[in-house]
Amino acid sequence: MIYKSMLLVILLLPMIGSLVGWLIGRKSEKYRDKFNILLTAAELLIISLMFKRIGVEPVSLFIPDIMGTGLALKLDIFRYIFVWVTAFIWFLTTIYSTQYLIRYKNRNRYYAFFMLTLGSTIGIFLSENLINLFTFFEIMSFTSYLLVIHDEDEYAHDAGKSYISMAIIGGLVLLMGLFLMYDYLGTVDISVLSHSMKNIGSIKYLISTLLIIGFGVKASIVPLHVWLPKAHPAAPTPASAVLSGILVKTGIFGIIIVVGVIMNxxxxxxxxxxxxxxxxxxxxxxxxxxxxxxxxxxxxxxxxxxxxxxxxxxxxxxxxxxxxxxxxxxxxxxxxxxxxxxxxxxxxxxxxxxxxxxxxxxxxxxxxxxxxxxxxxxxxxxxxxxxxxxxxxxxxxxxxxxxxxxxxxxxxxxxxxxxxxxxxxxxxxxxxxxxxxxxxxxxxxxxxxxxxxxxxxxxxxxxxxxxxxxxxxxxxxxxxxxxxxxxxxxxxxxxxxxxxxxxxxxxxxxxxxxxxxxxxxxxxxxxxxxxxxxxxxxxxxxxxxxxLSLERHIYIPVGRFLYRSSSVVFKVIDRGIINLVIYLSNSLKSLSGIKVKRPTRVIADLKIKKPKELTRFKIKEEHEDITKRLSKRSMHKEFVTFMDMVTVLRRNLNSLMYAVFILAVMIIVVLGVLVF
Structure with a gap:
């Protein structure tokens, strides 16, 4: 039981310590630096003490009702290699940072996200469930982004843009692979997947390819490496050191799990x-x-x-x-x-x-x-x-x-x-x-x-x-x-x-x-x-x-083309639906002139323009006016024409089309990454 508790401690200690260190840093930077060094030293010591038990048998911990599928952690010799070297490197770079960052601004913010990145990285290596791994993977991407842009100059923000864009796209592709995997196998537990993946036919290659692409972004595999030569020079050196020495290994870890373990x-x-x-x-x-x-x-x-x-x-x-x-x-x-x-x-x-x-x-x-x-x-x-x-x-x-x-x-x-x-x-x-x-x-x-x-x-x-x-x-x-x-x-x-x-x-x-x-x-x-x-x-x-630059000459132009072309297509669809609704509403109005009684709604001085006056340029204004008048309370009952309802429906359909458009653009971008 004590080793299971230690497993949870090495995961949560850096995350809790990031908040404590930040609070200490607001009062005294000297004590914050000492606290962070002691924190990483304690992390390394606890992990080192666990080796004797890990050498005999793995330590596992499962906490239900977390992340939907439960939090499944495991530490065996394979994971121990990654976890120990991560703690060792973080301990040394934390000591180094206390000297390196003396003349830097926003030091308190740096240390907070530095420790959060440590906690999420440990979480990746401990995860025995791919949903857990994905969650920690995304947390690490966002916390390390703050390290990349720490200088907040133009180059740092440009590098950060490349880094976070690739991280998000990689995360979406990885998530798509996880959805397919769960749909076919009904599980995302690594130990179970290693036995069941071979039984689903050729779809396993699509799933594993999506997972490798998602992890490959962080591992800087060609052609997904474009963020690497920009992020390393932009970040402070201790952050560059862990980006290269450790964070790249999170992608490698994921690929090893997919190729060596799940796909056997x-x-x-x-x-x-x-x-x-x-x-x-x-x-x-x-x-x-x-x-x-x-x-x-x-x-x-x-x-x-x-x-x-x-x-x-x-x-x-x-x-x-x-x-x-x-x-x-x-x-x-x-x-x-x-x-x-x-x-x-x-x-x-x-x-x-x-x-x-x-x-x-x-x-x-x-x-x-x-x-x-x-x-x-x-x-x-x-x-x-x-x-x-x-x-x-x-x-x-x-x-x-x-x-x-x-x-x-x-x-x-x-x-x-x-x-x-x-x-x-x-x-x-x-x-x-x-x-x-x-x-x-x-x-x-x-x-x-x-x-x-x-x-x-x-x-x-x-x-x-x-x-x-x-x-x-x-x-x-x-x-x-x-x-x-x-x-x-x-x-x-x-x-x-x-x-x-x-x-x-x-x-x-x-x-x-x-x-x-x-x-x-x-x-x-x-x-x-x-x-x-x-x-x-x-x-x-x-x-x-x-x-030739993959980012400047291929990824950015292709992304812009997909965005603009899809904008034109969905704009045509959007206008077509709006015009169709207008046509149908006008036709129904001219045929029936139906009025819908709303006895429970209280309205004052409701006046609706003729259908022909509701052009597409006035839809938003008319919708807001109708909605406002419908919401007013009065002592009189009133009738709402069918056109009022159509106008509101038309505006809602317009919003729906833009939501569909945003979703479609995301899908097109992901497909573009897969193709190119």
Whole structure:
């Protein structure tokens, strides 16, 4: 019973704490900051204490009469990985925020929504019911929106508009999938769906596609990624860090539930997922090469790293009974990505906190003599590129081994292409991280020599050091995480365990070769093609700004066209119905002249114009006048003509048509997203 209570505590503690912290912050910001740090520390401690029980058996809690279907929570080893890393990252970024936000406005509002986002994110990972998951998913979208627009400048609002628009559209598509699922199966409980989904025929592919699209928006899957490179630079760095390190994982979590659990690794669906993963890997890394803003580079990097996770998820289905290595690889990389990506974002935040600038053209040479910051960024760089000795090397080696296993199993040329894309994408990662590191930390700039050292406060540096220690520890002791992941095998119907030899010559050689290719891309393409000299200084330019933009050139124009065209269509229908009602009413009036007696209604001086005078331009005015006169009380009984009733009915029909129009536009927008 105590563990069930703890399950409810870790869900509600951040939500209640957000209100308490906000109230404290109105009196004292110092005490609010301490309260928030203690709150996230308590959250992490409670979750850590639950591991002993979770390792033996899952903890479940059901509370009826909440959200219609009841609140169903569950914490097993699979969910525990997401929940623990979320609490750990939030604890570190909360400490970091107390230093980063010193000169920001609206700090109290930021912390309130930061904690609400934590609570809703934990709720997503604990949900054993898809309605619960959807509810927390939508709460998280709206609370994190306030983090994206925190600066409230033009760029932040533009980024927030993209973020919330995609979130709402994704939510509508997800809800459509849930409606279909409930209609066919009569349940949204994940544990039940995993057994019943296979029995409903081909409609399961439509349902799962809708769910993947809904979750894919948050996971930044191509072509639903347009919000990502805008939201990350706009949000304060701690918010950017959790957006990339954690919130993206909520979408990944949903896709894993759909593909790996509910659909039981269905082969056609797994094939589609692995193709999307390779597109994400390649396109995200390619676009990152051209960017100049550090946070935008890291945003596209997140998109690429999500591709690795998607590939691993697809391989879980393709490898069938030999999928254990793919399960380890996918979950390991989810955990690792949260660590090294948050570290890189926090390093970028230190630079922005000091210079209020993140363009590599403007901050060139800033970190040349900032040895602590340089080492921390280098650790994050080594981790993400898969350098031996760091955590990224472990999960990328597992992913490559799983891909090689699938290649050996199916023996098709498509896996030769997959191997090539995997290598090129990894090389892109090396290239764009070298672009940042060499420009910011290796090149000389007299402008920043020996300055700003006193700006590097312990409150900002300590969380980064803790992340670095964990990254190196996992890289040197990979079996610690592997033992935890063993508990997830049953969920994915995986069999057996693995005993990989990570640090053998083959794996180290493969990693070094990939890093070498990345160096070639950096020196052969980035420095020679994307870098010019202006006024005696090396300047990077970004030709991708002139390329096709999905948002500007497709989504917005298509949305406007659908809105305008549907407006014309429904305007014609609207006028047609109004004219039909007028025609029928005039015909009935001329034929019968019926008067309807209203003895119970008291009316004073009711005068109705002739039917011909009721043009469409005077409908609103006449309706209001009639309604007003009908509502007046008097001592006399009066007659109401049939035309009075028709006029009111006509106005009500007019309102109904606009309601139908709004609903139709929403449906058209959703269908447009599905098509494009």
């Amino acid at each position: 690794g269905d082969i056609p669906l797994s094939t589609a997922v692995i193709i999307l993963g390779f597109i994400n890997m390649l396109l995200g890394g390619f676009l990152a090469i051209f960017q100049r803003n550090v946070k935008r580079i890291l945003a596209y990097s997140s998109m690429s790293q999500v591709g690795y996770i998607m590939v691993g998820l697809g391989l879980i289905g393709l490898l069938k009974d030999h999928n254990a290595i793919a399960v380890y690889a996918t979950l390991y990389h989810i955990f690792n990505h949260a660590l090294f990506k948050v570290l890189l974002f926090l390093c970028a935040g230190i630079i922005y906190m000091i210079l209020h600038e993140l363009s590599i053209n403007a901050i060139r040479g800033f970190g040349k003599h900032k040895n602590v910051l340089k080492v921390l960024f280098l650790i994050g760089l080594f981790a993400i590129i898969g350098m031996p000795g760091f955590n990224g090397f472990i999960s990328k080696t597992l992913l490559h081994e799983a891909l090689s296993e699938a290649h050996h199993m199916y023996k098709t040329r498509w896996f030769d292409v997959a191997e090539l894309v995997f290598t090129i994408s990894s090389s892109f990662t090396v290239a764009y991280l070298l672009k940042i590191f060499i420009t910011v930390f290796m090149e000389e700039s007299e402008e920043y020599r020996g300055q700003y050292r006193d700006h590097l406060k312990k409150r900002a540096i300590v969380p980064m050091i803790m992340l670095s220690v964990v990254i190196i520890f996992i890289g040197l002791r990979p079996n610690v995480i592997l033992k935890v992941l063993e508990g997830t095998m049953e969920l994915f119907h995986a069999h057996g365990s693995i005993e990989p030899h990570f640090y053998d010559i083959k794996n180290i050689k493969s990693s070094i070769i990939t890093i070498g290719y990345g160096c070639i891309i950096y020196f052969g393409f980035i420095r020679s093609y994307l870098r010019r000299r202006e006024n005696g200084r090396p300047i990077y330019f970004n030709p991708s700004l002139r390329w």
